[in-house]
Amino acid sequence: DTGVSQNPRHKITKRGQNVTFRCDPISEHNRLYWYRQTLGQGPEFLTYFQNEAQLEKSRLLSDRFSAERPKGSFSTLEIQRTEQGDSAMYLCASSSTQGYQETQYFGPGTRLLVL
């Protein structure tokens, strides 16, 4: 088990372009979370999945953002028509609801820069 992985690690794009990030959780984890972290701030929740079902979305997740977890394994986060304000680190975390110690384990993040 290599932990949570995210790709790409860095992405530079021009305003108005679409970008897609991928997260591969720890293999036995059924919950997957997306967070956004801007410079000097703590991570802010965006959305989470239990298996393939998207259970909650933050108001931060505008209609330009969409997340999927089609087979309950990896997840993608797409941002359409990117804006400069979307520049941030996008973090993925996973956890298991088996047992009582449900701890979220984080990936290394994808740093997005919108020019």
Added chain:
Amino acid sequence: AQTVTQSQPEMSVQEAETVTLSCTYDTSESDYYLFWYKQPPSRQMILVIRQEAYKQQNATENRFSVNFQKAAKSFSLKISDSQLGDAAMYFCAYRTGNEKLTFGTGTRLTIIP
């Protein structure tokens, strides 16, 4: 809404000394979990320690311990025998049930050799 406040943007400590990072939170829930996460310069978030609100005993993990004051809604982290590898951003976080984490704004800890 739940909020988490870390009032110390930066802290520094001499190597081998002890430092305490502060965290307060606001909630109307009675059952919740509190966490300290460490984010080194490489930026991967690592769990340091967790505390269940129903437990009166303070959690301890090697050199890391917490002072959990439920009535005061305070959750501080004590790092003993500080090491150079402890240098990082430290985030306090709160969670109810099996849901999202709410983070504070973080404390940047510097270790002075």
